[in-house]
Amino acid sequence: MEPGPPQSLSERRPQLSVERLVDELEPPWRFDAVRFDTYIPDPNHPSQPEAVAVLAAFAAGIGGGPAGGSGLRSWFSRKPAAPTGPRGVYLDGGYGVGKTHLLASLWHAAPVPSHQKAFGTFVELTNLVGALGFQETVRVLGRYKLLCIDEFELDDPGDTVLVSSLLSKLVDAGVSLAATSNTLPGKLGEGRFAAADFLREIQGLSAHFRPLRIDGEDYRHRGLPEAPPPYADEVVTKTARTSFGASLDHFPHLLGHLSQVHPSRYGALIEGVRLVCLTGVEPVPDQSTALRLVVLADRLYDAEIPVIASGVPFDRLFGEDMLRGGYRKKYYRAISRLTALARDAGNFDGGA
Structure with missing residues (x-):
């Protein structure tokens, strides 16, 4: 069975009921099995x-x-x-x-x-x-x-x-x-x-x-290799078309779409996606866009969805002014999480 055409997050407009907002007040599923004795x-x-x-x-x-x-x-x-x-x-x-x-x-x-x-x-x-x-x-x-x-x-x-x-x-x-x-x-x-x-x-x-x-160091980088460099556009596109449950979006288009979707719906936006493929990643143009991207990065990380991308590395998403400004903690968190997801993409199995 061959995978169908990749989905586009930029074409999704999820709707959420109030009941779902309340029902979802539980830890993300990536934390279902964590306990005090599993903390290292x-x-x-x-x-x-x-x-x-x-x-x-x-x-x-x-x-x-x-x-x-x-x-x-x-x-x-x-x-x-x-x-x-x-x-x-x-x-x-x-x-x-x-x-x-x-x-x-x-x-x-x-x-x-x-x-x-x-x-x-x-x-x-x-x-x-x-x-x-x-x-x-x-x-x-x-x-x-x-x-x-x-x-x-x-x-x-x-x-x-x-x-x-x-x-x-x-x-x-x-x-x-x-x-x-x-x-x-x-x-x-x-x-x-x-x-x-x-x-x-x-x-x-x-x-x-x-x-x-x-206190401590970021465990996502503790003893682990640096984030992989970005891929070529052709590699990202081919991966999206040959993988089940993949999405494929041009990064600037996706950023524009996020401005039309309330951040409370970003979790629903990526529902059912197993791999996010992005072409043309570039530094975000303004703070409002950057803050929306932070929320998306959080939801991707919660759902453990790997990300494969072309363009600039994730540590260049936010300009120096942003990384020195009042929201710098959010931006560093997004970089850390997207880096971890990019690393996860190297082990992604694109089969059904």
């Missing part, structure tokens, strides 16, 4: 095993269970009385130190049913508010006992106020919180536009979390 700490960085121990105690206390001997019980009490200390943990560290692995492990370890715990990225959380409205989102998430937020980012004052207010309501409802980011809670917004305008909101938000610093 870097022996050169003691903060990594220390974080596992703290998170294991955190998980044990969610839903009213024992919090162990760590003195953390008051964080997670479901009693009506307002908590006196933080109700959550905040995993801070660089790219590829395993923060999402640990966050997903916490979700799996929490001793409550799946329908009582939620897991989503910061972008998915803000998209949920956009779809449901603030009060309905508070009502829906307030029924959970644990909310895990991955890739916590504050890109503008509006999102800062929105998320700060949402988390405050959820804390009042007794929801335990856990989040990952590359910036400590008290430092959110530094290096971003108009940071001084929402510093007060950031400081209030940080009070909900106990920060856990996780």
Whole structure:
């Protein structure tokens, strides 16, 4: 059986129901099997095993269970009385130190049913508010006992106020919180536009979390070869046409299409695709386009979809001004993840 013509992501216009947005508040399937005991700490960085121990105690206390001997019980009490200390943990560290692995492990370890715990990225959380409205989102998430937020980012004052207010309501409802980011809670917004305008909101938000610093090197590059160089256009096109489940897009056309699809739908955009093939990769022209590409890179990485491309290497996608600017952490994360997916493409089996 021969593969059919490759699909084009640029021709897809997925629609998502509110029910699907809520149902998808679980760890990406690439993290289905992760647990605390599958996390491999870097022996050169003691903060990594220390974080596992703290998170294991955190998980044990969610839903009213024992919090162990760590003195953390008051964080997670479901009693009506307002908590006196933080109700959550905040995993801070660089790219590829395993923060999402640990966050997903916490979700799996929490001793409550799946329908009582939620897991989503910061972008998915803000998209949920956009779809449901603030009060309905508070009502829906307030029924959970644990909310895990991955890739916590504050890109503008509006999102800062929105998320700060949402988390405050959820804390009042007794929801335990856990989040990952590359910036400590008290430092959110530094290096971003108009940071001084929402510093007060950031400081209030940080009070909900106990920060856990996780040091280390990007595991995606730890002892691994450098990302493969780009392929020729002809190789990318031939691979797309001879592989089952491949998509084929000219990179500038795909970037233009992303501007017409809400980022909450990027996961649906790549649904059913086994290999993404891109021709003519070039540096992104502006910041809005770059931020949309970051979301797409996150969804591709979550779904473990390899990427084969021609044009410039992925480490040249974002210009020097972008890599020095307020969103540099997002851009470095995208480079790291796309590099890993490009490496995965070398082992792709194009058969059915």
